Amino acid sequence: MAIVYARSERRTRCAKQGMFEMQTIVCMKWGTRYPAEYTNRLWSMIKRNTTRPTRLVCFTDDGNGISEDVIVQPLPSINLPERVMWLPWRKLSMWQAPLADLSGDVLYLDLDVVITGSLDPFFDYKPGSFCVAENWTQPGSGIGNTSIYRWHVGQHTNIFEQFNADPETVLRNYRIEQQYISALVDEMQFWPSEWCVSFKHTLMPKWPMNFFKSVPLPEGTKVVAFTGKPDPDEAEIGKWPVSSPWKRLYKHVKPTPWITEHWR
Structure with a gap:
């Protein structure tokens, strides 16, 4: 069951009423590698590096210890074979729609990033497009690194649907989830290289x-x-x-x- 705290709920309601444009950032936390403190530090960094109203939605299997200002949602369902249950393949669940109350352009951040500059430009850059960091170990290969990406909710849902329907075929053909995503998105935009x-x-x-x-x-x-x-x-x-x-x-x-x- 989703846990949505009052302050975050009020903030979201105001955005829907058109009082301001809310920027939405999401993260995922599962398993035991990263404690709640990683989510809280991410939220603290987001607040210091945004000038516009911004919320953080954390999809997780354990919301204990997460700041009450973070909107906590359960991990979205996805058909994952046991051997990849807790690997980054789980991030493909973000591509389904509907997804909680998300809409429009949403920025995804891994928990293990360090934010060192303004995040507002990530919402201004090529709006409506799928934007992602170019994978640093495969430059020029058209592969994105999904540590930080922005997608438009409701677009490219075939990424989730194809995997969910037949995960074994996808797992045979692709080594990691970001290669699979890069292959299915027709128009992928890379962030400016100095940003990420x-x-x-x-x-x-x-x-x-x-x-x-x-x-x-x-x-x-x-x-x-x-x-x-x-x-x-x-x-x-x-x-x-x-x-x-x-x-x-x-x-x-x-x-x-x-x-x-x-x-x-």
Whole structure:
């Protein structure tokens, strides 16, 4: 059952009455990797980096500990095989319609991003289009990275419908969900490259300089995505968890002060 808190409900009702144009940002939280604090920090960063009325809707299987100013909704239903039940394939459920009370252009943010600049331009850029970060490991390949994207609710519902009807065929043909989405969207627009960067693939100094130089934050950056490891809380203190000792020879990050400044 959805949990919708009073203050957020009043804000949404005012927007529907035309008192102002509400910007909607959504995130998803499932499983145990990211605690409620990640959602709360995301909301805090959103508030500091928007000048217009903005709400955050969190789709989750556990709303405990999430700020009362965040609108909490249950995870949308989707036909997921057990082996991918808690993987990013679950994000495909965002493409169904109707979806809660969402309408128009909606911005999606992963929980493990750090917001370092204004989010308002993400709502002004090519309105009505599907906009996404170009995947940093596949430049020029027409693949979006769904750490941060904006879609128009009710468009491209075939992304959800095809997967929901036959997930096994999709899983055989595509390695990850963002490749599948990129293949089905005819007109995909990439954000300006300086807006959205990858901590690991864009900013990290190349080996061996990552042992000597801290990760910089270029001017103009608005969102930093933390794909894989390290997570923001780990990179902040200079920790990069590794699964085997030999990876310590090249997987290293120095403490990153700008994360402390922005990720709060």
